[in-house]
Amino acid sequence: MKVVILVMLAALAASSTQTTPSVLTLRDAIEIVADYEILHPQVPYQTNWYGMTEPDMKQIFIIKNADLAIRRRTAIHELIHVARHNRGYVVTGSPEEEAYAVQQADVLYRALFGGEQ
Numbered sequence: 001m002k003v004v005i006l007v008m009l010a011a012l013a014a015s016s017t018q019t020t021p022s023v024l025t026l027r028d029a030i031e032i033v034a035d036y037e038i039l040h041p042q043v044p045y046q047t048n049w050y051g052m053t054e055p056d057m058k059q060i061f062i063i064k065n066a067d068l069a070i071r072r073r074t075a076i077h078e079l080i081h082v083a084r085h086n087r088g089y090v091v092t093g094s095p096e097e098e099a100y101a102v103q104q105a106d107v108l109y110r111a112l113f114g115g116e117q
Contacts, residue, residue, distance in 0.1 A: 077105040
């Protein structure tokens with residue numbers, strides 16, 4: 001997963017020439033990766049989630065037994081939650097917050113990886 005995050009960081013740097021502010025900047029991603037513990041538990045059963053963030057514990061969980069594209073999207077999604085938390089937003093896990101993070105993660109995933117699955 002560390003390799004995937006490094007690839008994401010490089011892609012964020014390459015895309016940082018855009019003129020509109022990003023929901024997740026390269027600076028955000030580096031600060032988060034440097035400050036948070038990123039864990040990859042093996043989940044022995046089917047779940048309806050692939051990741052979780054515990055800002056008070058400074059931990060991000062991304063399940064190990066999902067395919068690479070899902071882990072990438074999940075990493076972006078969780079980084080967005082932390083970036084928003086770091087900017088002072090109250091990240092509640094509400095349906096609205098989740099919908100926002102999903103939508104923004106999809107946009108960033110397409111910018112970073114195109115149609116790659």
